[in-house]
Amino acid sequence: MRLLLIEDDTTLRETLAAKLADCGFAVEQAADGKEGLYFALEYPIDLAIVDLGLPEMSGLDIIRNVREQGKTYPILILTARDRWEDKVDGLEAGADDYVVKPFHVEEVTARVNALLRRTGGWASSTMTAGPVSLDMSRQELTVNDASIELTSFEYKIIEYLMVRAGQVISKTELTERLYDQDFERDSNVIEVFIGRLRKKIDPDNTIKPIETLRGRGYRFALERGPSG
C-alpha cells in the first residue's frame, strides 16, 4: 500500500519512511506543505501521515484541501502541539487519528495499520475471512491456523486485497500502490504473484480466496468472519 509522509524534519522523515518501508509500505515523502499537498492530490495514496507544523503550508490546510477535493483515504496527524484544541482542530479538519511527538515508531505503524484496516471496514487487528487470517501488526498470514511463508511482495498483495475484501481491484491499482515510484511497472508480474499466492494459500484449490474478474481485476472473495 502506498503511504504519503509529509514531515519537514529530515532525520525524522527518513527514519520513519525507512521503518514504514520495512513494514511493507511504499512510501512517498514530502518535506514541505506545498509539495505534500501536490502528492496528496495527484498520487494514488492509501493513507497520508501529515505533520501539522510545516513550512509553506500548514498541515491543517493540507487536510482541509484534501477533503475538499473529495479524497477519503485516512489521514494520520503527527503533532508536537498536544493541546486538545489542536487535536480537535485536526480531527475536525478531516484527520482520522493523531500521534503526539515524540512518538515511538511502532506507535505510528500500529496506527497506520489500524487506519488501513478501518478503510476496509475491519474492526480488529487481525482480519479473518473463513479459514484465512491476516495479522497486520505481525505481517503474518495463517490458513486454518497454519502460518504461510510469504515474500514481502506477496504479503503486500494479499494485505491490499484482504483489507479491501469484496472490492474489485484492478491490476493498475495494484501496481500503483504496491511498487515504489521508480520501480519498473509490469502488470504481468502481478499475474505471476497472484498465481503464486493462490498456490500457497490454497494448494488444493478448495478455498478459492482470490477471484479473477476478466478485464477488471481481482477480488478477495471470502466472506468476512467469523470474528472480523
Added chain:
Amino acid sequence: MSSLNARLLISVSVLLLFFFGVTIVVLDTAFRSAGEQAQADILDGHLMAILAAAEATDDGGLELPPDLQEPRFGAIGSGLYAELRGDAGEPVWRSRSALGIDIPVGEQPQSGVRLFLDEVLADGTPVLTLSLAVQWELPDGNYRPFVFKVAESLESFNAQVAQFRRQLFGWFAAVALIMLLSISLLLRHLLRPLRQIENEIGEIEQGERASLSGEFPTELTGVARNMNLLIDSERGRSERYRNTLDNLAHSLKTPLAAVRSLLDQEQAGKVAGKVNEQIDRMDEIVRYQLRKPANLQAKNLVLVHVPIAPEIDRLVAGLSKVYHDKSPHIEAAVDNGMEFRGDSGDFLEVAGNLLDNACKWCEKRVRVAVGYPDDGDGQSGLLLIVEDDGPGIPANAADALLQRGTRLDESTPGHGIGLAVVKEIAESYGGQLEISRSELGGAKFCVRIPSS
C-alpha cells in the same frame, strides 16, 4: 471615605450647616431685637397714657380713672399690668388687671429715667417692665415722688419668637434638603461616565465585552484609552506567551521524535532504552509545563465565555474517530446554553483529557454530564462529571494519581500527566478534581469549579 459621591455630599452638608447656622443666628437676633424694641415702645406708650390719665387728689396722692384708655388694664390676667407706688414703695394704685398678681418691686429707677427690666412674676411668667420715677407737683405746690411701673407678659412675644424660629428652621431645613438632593442628582449625572467605565470593566471581566467603548467625556478619554491599551497588551501577552511555549515545544519535540526514531532502529543497542527514558522525561516536563494554565497577572481581562455543548460535541466527534475500533458509546448530558467562563481552551483541555482517559479504559460505555449545582451560598459553580464502565481506580491509587504532577520529576513517565493537568487547571479556577467509583462500574471523575 471611598466614594466620591459620599465625599462631596458630606463636605457640602458641613458647609451648608455652617452657613445656614450663621444665617439663622443672625436672623433670629435681628428678629428678636426688633421685636423687643417694638415691645419697649408699646410699653412706653402705655406708661405715657397712664401718666396722662393720673390726677392728683386732694390728700396728696394720685388717682387714676377706673376705665383706662387701654382695655387690657381693666381685664383681669390680661398680661398688661400697671401700678403706682409712693417713694417708700407703698402701693398707691394698681390696675384691675393686676388683681392677685404681685408685680415685683425690683430696682428703683433714677428720677426721670426710664428703666426697662426683664423680670419674673411670682407664678413664673416672664415680663418686661418699665419703671419711671417722677416728681409729681401736688395741688399744694409741693412735689412728691412717685414710681410708675407697667409690666407686660412676654409669653405671647416669646411664642412669636418661637414660632418665627420654627418657621426659620423649617424653611432652612427644606432648602438644605432640596440643595443636597439636587447636588446628589447632579453628582449622579457628573459621575455617570465613571460608573460606565466601572460597568464596562466589569463586562470585560465577565467576558461580555472586548474593550471600553471610548464614548467618554474629554477628562476620561485618556483613562479609557490607557485602559484599552493595557487590556490589549495583556491579551497580546497571554497569546504571545502561549505561542512562544507552543513554538518552543514544537521545535523541541520534533528533534526528540527524530532521536527516538533513530533509537528505534535495531542497531541502536542497549543505550537506547536509557536514552528513551530520558526522552520520555523531557517530553513529560515539556507537556506538563505547556498545558499548565498560564499564570497571568490580569487574568480577568482575558477570560471569555465558552459555550460547553459545542465543545463536548467536538470532543465526542473527534474521540469517536480516534477510538473507532473500540467505538465506545458516549452519552453526553449537556444543556444548550451552558457556559464556562475562563481562559479559552481550558475547558476543552479538562474535558478532553478526562474523556480520552474514559474512552481508553472503558469497556463500552462513557458518560459525560455538565451541571450547575448550587454551591451553598446561592451561587452556582460548574460541575463536570466523566465516568466509564472500565476497571476503575482504587482509592489509594487515586490519591497517588492526583499527587503526580506536583512532583513531576519523580513520577514514572507515561501515566497521569493528563490528570495532573486537569487538576492543575481546576485548581487555578479555585476548583478541584475528585476521583470516585461510577455506578457504571468504572472510574468517575468530578471537576468542580466554583463561580468566581
